Amino acid sequence: MSSAFLSTQPLLYYALTICTLGLFRLLLHWKPDWYIKVRATRCTHGVAHYVNVIDEHKVEAFRPIRQYTSSSNGMVPQIPTGNGTMEKVDVIRYFTFRKLKYIWKSDLEEWISPTDLDGEIPLRYFHSLSESGTGLSEEDVACRRLTYGSNLIDVKLKPILVLLFIEAISPFYIFQVFSVSIWFSDHYEYYASIIVVMSVMSIGIDVYQTRSQEKKLLSMVQSSNDVDVLRADGVKTISSEELVPGDIFLVPAHGGVMQCDAVLMNGTAIVNESMLTGESVPITKVVSLTAVHDDDEYERFSFEKHSKHILYCGTHVLQTRTAYSTLKGQLVRSIMYPKPIDFRFTKDLFKFVAFLFFIALFGFAYTITIMVQRNEPLRKIIVRSLDIVTIVVPPALPAAMSVGIINSNLRLRKKEIFCISPSTINTCGAINVCCFDKTGTLTEDGLDFQTLRAVNPGSEQESPEFTEEKAGMNPADLPSNGEVITAIATCHSITKIDGELQGDPLDLILFNKTGWSLVESVDDEVDSEVQLFDNIQPTLVRPPIGLAENQVFSKEYSIIRQFTFSSSLQRMSVIVSNPRDDSSHDMTLYCKGSPEIVLTLCDPATVPPDYLAQVNLYAQHGYRLISVAKRQLEMNYVKASKIPRNMVEADLTLLGLVVLENRVKPVTLGVINQLNRAHIRTVMVTGDNLLTAQSVARECGIIRPNKLAYLVEHRTDMFDPKGRPLLTLRQAVSGSEKAIEGEEADYSDVSVETGRKHFLDSCYQLSISGPTFAVLSHEYPELLEPLVAVCDVFARMAPDQKQQLINHLQAIDYTVAMCGDGANDCAALKAAHAGISLSDAEASIAAPFTSRIADIRCVPTVIREGRAALVTSFGVFKYMAGYSLTQFSSIMLLYWISTNLTDFQFLYIDMFLITLVAVFFGNTPASGMLSPTPPPTRLLSLASVTSVCGQLVIMALTQLYVFISITWQPWFIPYSVPVGDEQEDKRSMQGTALFCTTTFQYITLALINSKGEPYRRPIFYNVPLCITLCVVSVVMSSSNILSVPKCCGRVFDTGVEREVSVGPELMLSSSIWWLRHRRVQDPQANHEKFERLLFDIGQDPAWLRSFTISQQVGNGKGSSVAVQDQTTRV
CATH class of the missing domain: 3.40.1110.10 (Calcium-transporting ATPase, cytoplasmic domain N)
Structure with missing residues (x-):
């Protein structure tokens, strides 16, 4: 989807940019939708200067429109007509989006890629080319190159300065510049200098990693060779970069790597497409481009329908797609522009940061109020009030949030599981249904x-x-x-x-x-x-x-x-x-x-x-x-x-x-049982026979012996009064046959227990074939949602039906994983939240995850690492938020007596405690088992909000108690504001007491939020974190004892500090567990759509009576279904 705009208001734009020293332009860089409103007004596409492109993931991009005419390049512009020929035009208006060119078709009134038009060429065009044996003229080649561009997947290396600038203007680093400026103004040079050094190092590392990835991608895609091409003046040897769509060329008999997508014109070829499609074995490509006459229309070429005739290495070929339009180009673009993760956790994260900013505004107002009342200098008021913002919203938060994903990705690579979209790893922690292809995935490749x-x-x-x-x-x-x-x-x-x-x-x-x-x-x-x-x-x-x-x-x-x-x-x-x-x-x-x-x-x-x-x-x-x-x-x-x-x-x-x-792989049963025990639903999606699929599903544990199993089918010779094919339901039994007589069906032997395990699961399972699934999609759409909620075997499914199934599961709020090994699964793998391709290739266009081990052991591994990463992200965020709120409350108390923590106290907390803990937080490995209870996925849940707010209250009350109780000690010396000193003396007994107390609070936060089982190993598996916490605890215990003037009170005060830090936190943690457990057990809680469906229909299969009697009956939603009842034996 796209919208057209005219360029307007340039003077206002440049004036605001100059007056704000570039901050206005920086803001527009972060908010592209604002940039559109400032720079342009909506108009028609025919006269537009810019186009606003919205992709399938709702990501917007503002692209300039360019054009070329015959006067600009000396050649008459030509555009493809869709029937294999080129049409001369006066001007070509185009824009580029993610490496693809889109031209304006005035007759269609839409932007379209030239290669999309080539995807509808009649087959008679290829047939005529095969018979003519003539190639393109040099003029045709030049015109087509102008329209399509060079046949080169050009991954350009961005200059180092550009990469540095792009990294430096991210909101994270801009906020760090703001924070460092405040700290330097407040004479907090030590930590500020360290942050500057760390930021420069971080930017350097990011730039190095980006450049390394660009080089790796460049080495993977940049290649060319000489080819023999047929042109109008005979066969010529040219570079593959000079090929254009429509060229006929010959690939050497010994084979090689294709540099474009091409249609096989003569002969056969064996190709390896594992990197592109995930197909685990070499496949054969043959000639089959014959025109078919049907009702005066000729069959048109389709890249999907005729994929068996599109060659990637082989014999005589006709080039159809070049550069980024090829399947390899799509792989490169999927790596360069990964699918955005629509994950609730990420959305909640930004909302939570906004909540922290709201708390910072309270502290901002509090600081200004008390300092104005005390007639503090204006500079001090500004610096101290802005410093509160840098405390409550920690600049290191974004970097800390990524440690779990980074560590999980490294552990996955060690297990031969490669991920081209690391942001998907957190999503894997929320997976609650796994779909599997059968042949080659659940069963052996061989027969x-x-x-x-x-x-x-x-x-x-x-x-x-x-x-x-x-x-x-x-x-x-x-x-x-x-x-x-x-x-x-x-x-x-x-x-x-x-x-x-x-x-x-x-x-x-x-x-x-x-x-x-x-x-x-x-x-x-x-x-x-x-x-x-x-x-x-x-x-x-x-x-x-x-x-x-x-x-x-x-x-x-x-x-x-x-x-x-x-x-x-x-x-x-x-x-x-x-x-x-x-x-x-x-x-x-x-x-x-x-x-x-x-x-x-x-x-x-x-x-x-x-x-x-x-x-x-x-x-x-x-x-x-x-x-x-x-x-x-x-x-x-x-x-x-x-x-x-x-x-x-x-x-x-x-x-x-x-x-x-077709033998089931030895590991399949164990993995499926592991997923079933974890209450992760398992679904088979295959192209095989329905009864065969159901039998294999029983063998590998997808259909469980303690559940009733039914086959949903349709009749082609019987119809209901609405003209819809009649549906039939057969019970599949593994033992003796038992006919079901509609109202007389006996469901008394089905035990229904209470609790999460059972109201989020069904006590029966359905199986359906692709043709019946198509009938339901077109004739009974109201049945699809309840059906996909309880149907676990889908047989005779076409590739597009597999994708439709994934979309239907997502529509009822499932987080879906799809595991497959062949080209038929590509669409489903890309549609799933987490697609896992079983392939020897390190990266596949088919899925964000690729496992070199060709069995489904990778699925629980990915889920475990996803859960570990998700829990780590939760823990790091709550730790960083708790640290910020803890420091915020202590600073608020110290501002009351016109002082603050000293620079070395800040440095010790920020550098040696918070930073080291955050860095080592994600080192805890994933648990060896999958827990039946999924990890939380919402930061804004009642439990999470209660946790953070409760921590703020507990920390503040604890610090208030220490702040007041220290004044009761006989050796207490009140803080007096120095007069006339250029350097402010911040040392105070209240500050020291709060520093010692909050240090133990930070340690407690790290221990409580670094959760182990059931999603991660216990904390002692994280050796660097344990060493850090032990060293900090010993140092602080020693300093606490030395800081108290009287020996008799040293040990007592140290123990009190620990008790007031740890005790309330443990009580809060227990309360949060109770809130979560109550929500899980409460059927009236705000569950997902599939959970509500299963709660309605999953406990008792009696709802199937309205689905099985041979007459029109209501299904509870105002629709009617006519179904015949039968029984079969499996």
Whole structure:
């Protein structure tokens, strides 16, 4: 979204900037929305000078609009039309936002990126380019480079002075400049000088880290090589930086790193996209850009739909996207501009700082009042009153708040978990639901072949039937249907790289089971017609030597065409030619895919009557099923290479059913149980069969044995009065079957206990498939929120549906983690609060977290470290706030007698106690176990506000008692204000007493707020912090004893100081725990939306009666649902 503005009022802007010595401009730098109001007025986009861009995260950016014309550069400007051609225009108006260029399309009246227009090109454009064999002219190249820019991900290193300036003008350092100025004015040179040195060092470290990250990013992305590109005057060798969209170029046969996104025009390629998509294994890219005519409209190119044909390294390609528009560019931009964390803790932090500032205003007014009454000099009044602000709002607060995140991130890196967005770590502490992909995440990547069920062809009198289970693929066991072995041996995307077979793990397992061999064909083995059509040689598949003599099999098979596997289609196919046939026009299409999809493509006469029963039987035991089918084709090579997929994947003959076992990883059950014990909900989101997914969910503990399990499905042949598909509900049981009869359903065996554990959890679980989820989304949207609150298995989910599920969970206030290992999970990983990609790459565009250990042990680790970081941030903030309020109250008391703490007392507190404690606060490691009770996430909760306010009251009363009681001592000498001395003498007995008392209060604050279990290890695991507190305690105990004039009162006074410091704080800490515990147990408390839903529907599954009877009934929200009731066994 964007708004247009005209530049106005420059004189007023510059005048205010000059008069305020730049402070006005600095304020506008911090508040960009104010800058817009001062510098511009709203107008239409056609005449605007600036555009205010609001991204999907509601982050605003004010960008200037530029333009170029033919007179400015000597070339006629051109913009893409969306059909592959360029249109000449008089002027191009554009702006850049986060490295991308956006141009103004007057006909569309919107700003649009040129690459977005290229994402809608008709497929016939690529088809025509492939046939023409001509490239772009030099004039076209120059014009396109003007529009798109160079093909270079240019991560520029900012000058050191610029980095220093950017760091120095942050609010944190500006406030430090203000504080240091006040301290120097008050002759507090020691600490002020140390703060200046520390600030300079901190700025230097920040600049060094920024520069190091920029260099690391630059080394990761900056690369170029020479490519052979086809231009109008022939093939030329140029630098990859000179490529423009529309270029056709050749990548060397030995492969390499692609410098742009490109569409595969000829041949096949094996690519490794782990860094970009998180896909854990190499995948195959094939040619499939054939125009499809449908109702006089041609299919258009889509980067998502045709991702299987977009190449990142390979053979002949057509460039489509350059620089920051590429997928790699998106990764770089996601690192440079991370997703802002919409976390309540951060918002509460700023509100709490505002609350502290309000307290500072009270002290400011108090100081001015008493000093004016005493006729103090104006300079002293100003300095002392402003000094109160620097005490109550500590300048070191922002730096101290980051120690927990920094330490957690370092510990994660040691465990091979990398984070490109450290600000996400605190959010991980609030995770309460974890979504998992199944294959490769919960289960092993590899599959074990279990059995083969071939189909015996039927006759006019008999229906087709399955053979007995076959433990191998021996043709002798399949005399009448051995072609199923041919289908398995040829229908795959396997290729050879350096003499080794590479491809999808499922393809490799099945191919190796057949015992066949795959060879890259040589010229003299290729049919002449193939050579005339394409110089890319087909893959040959050969049976074992013994089978070649079998009349069922040929000596070799040529794979002419591949239709790669698609998650949306749930199948793949190949067109195979048998070179031994008398006519090369006889070809066969072999198809394999999910049993449900293949069934819809097959001729019903070729499908055994018990097909679905057999599929469900195996699926209920957790097996993965692949159906295999074929179709005879009569066409030549040219037609086979260009025919659309939907024209051949129809009227298939079913060949058989392959049963594979997808073993659950050894660590999965333990991790899921650990999350369940911590009351963190676990959800499976997979593209596999619903019954298979539910069986695996039972095996790994997502579906628990003490809960009822139901399958939610829909009917395509029955509709309710509103025309909506009828829903069905089946109870899945692991033991004996028990039918549910609507109103007669018995729920008495479900125990419902009280307490947080149960009213925030349900005593039953639902499972649903992607097609039914789509029906609910469109026809029953009112059911989505209660459904996602109790549904824990989502099967046959497309990639976009996974993202929708994450969004629905977030909509009911869940903090969601998503863990997956493949490209199909990218959208969901990016949508989640914490996406964790299982990949060998150190950084992935798919998620802020990347684990090199390919199992889900990383999930509880990330949550534990997130909780540790969150609790550390809470503790540091409360410690720093408590320190500020403690010092504030002591200064208020000393101002009453016109004195203050001495410079060395301030220095000891600020430098040797507060700073060291804050630095070492985050060193406490995370707990080894996940607690069932989540950590607090709100600073402005009743418990947190009570804690800080209670500390202020306790500290103030304790100090008031010490301040008064010391005057009762016989050796007390009252403080007298020195007269005529240039250097103010601040030494006083009240000051010394308050200094000794508050020192123990600071130590107490550190001990109380440095909480250990259940989210962190006990404090003694933090050795540097323990040493610091011990040393400070010994020093202060010694100084307290030496400071009291009479020996008999030394030990007593020291003990009293400790008791009045520690005792009330411990009582307050117990009260805060009681408040939190009461809130957790109170169902009327202000819970999240999902908690309220579970409180209404989770304790008793009887609400499902309105969801299961076969008639229209209300669901409690004014809507009606018609549902049929069934039972199945799992």
